[in-house]
Amino acid sequence: MNDIILSVENAVMDFGGFRAVGGDHGLSFKVNRGGLLGLIGPNGAGKSTTFNLISGVLKPTKGRVEMDGIELSTLKAADIAAKGLGRTFQTPRAFPSLSVIDNVLVGADHPEEGPIAALLGRWRGPDKALRQQAEHALERVGLADRLHDSVANLSGGELRMLEVARQLNRNPRILLLDEPTAGVDPNLQVKLAEILTQLHAEGTTLIVVEHNLAFLLNLADRIVVLQNGALLAEGDPDSIRRDPAVISAYLGAEHET
Numbered sequence: 001m002n003d004i005i006l007s008v009e010n011a012v013m014d015f016g017g018f019r020a021v022g023g024d025h026g027l028s029f030k031v032n033r034g035g036l037l038g039l040i041g042p043n044g045a046g047k048s049t050t051f052n053l054i055s056g057v058l059k060p061t062k063g064r065v066e067m068d069g070i071e072l073s074t075l076k077a078a079d080i081a082a083k084g085l086g087r088t089f090q091t092p093r094a095f096p097s098l099s100v101i102d103n104v105l106v107g108a109d110h111p112e113e114g115p116i117a118a119l120l121g122r123w124r125g126p127d128k129a130l131r132q133q134a135e136h137a138l139e140r141v142g143l144a145d146r147l148h149d150s151v152a153n154l155s156g157g158e159l160r161m162l163e164v165a166r167q168l169n170r171n172p173r174i175l176l177l178d179e180p181t182a183g184v185d186p187n188l189q190v191k192l193a194e195i196l197t198q199l200h201a202e203g204t205t206l207i208v209v210e211h212n213l214a215f216l217l218n219l220a221d222r223i224v225v226l227q228n229g230a231l232l233a234e235g236d237p238d239s240i241r242r243d244p245a246v247i248s249a250y251l252g253a254e255h256e257t
């Protein structure tokens with residue numbers, strides 16, 4: 001029997017009259033505890049919107065999201081983060097006036113406070129243990145020699161790795177990564193794959209949205225495919241690679257380019 005940590009149940013997200021997620025019957029899928037789930041689909045399929053529903057950035061028009069049997073859909077994003085759900089964004093977010101390490105330290109000690117309160121808390125100065133933990137997170141993503149650099153000096157790929165470090169520092173039980181390889185150079189992509197493999201081995205539940213299918217299909221143990229906001233297919237990576245509906249809707253189009 002699979003142990004389910006997260007379930008999306010009949011979720012619908014409408015923006016005005018436009019249905020971004022849910023199709024005709026609502027979107028439902030489950031995430032195994034400790035699993036590495038890949039969420040794929042063509043542009044506009046509803047992947048980021050689904051992440052926003054899970055992490056509480058958006059409230060579903062209909063349906064619900066549950067983590068360990070607790071309904072998340074009614075909670076604020078900061079409360080969901082405090083329950084152990086971390087995420088990165090498709091467009092990396094950073095405090096531009098802070099150094100690399102201070103960007104990791106923001107919110108590290110009291111994630112439930114939210115970033116602004118935590119930023120003010122930085123005036124107290126972090127204790128040594130927190131600083132060492134943040135340094136370790138930055139070492140893991142290959143930014144050990146950039147600790148005191150301004151984030152303004154980081155490349156797009158490095159900013160993305162900074163977001164990963166920020167989440168590693170919080171040690172989430174579930175981590176959602178939105179297009180983690182986008183703009184990341186091949187060396188850092190290898191590092192990223194190592195980090196995901198290690199987190200997976202440590203029992204962290206991972207959900208990864210990615211257009212780089214070669215990267216994701218090698219790492220994930222299950223794949224959910226969305227099309228027009230609805231579930232097109234789900235299964236292990238091999239069955240998804242062979243699924244005629246996926247090939248025609250998505251993989252086929254990719255292969256032609």
Ligand SMILES: Nc1ncnc2c1ncn2[C@@H]1O[C@H](COP(=O)(O)OP(=O)(O)OP(=O)(O)O)[C@@H](O)[C@H]1O
Binds near residue numbers: 015043049050
């Ligand atoms: N705030 C919003 N208001 C209106 N429409 C939105 C909003 N956010 C997303 N959409 C629309 O919902 C659909 C799904 O968008 P979403 O970003 O979730 O897709 P995606 O699968 O992540 O796409 P991509 O791979 O291009 O990032 C798209 O048609 C998008 O234009």
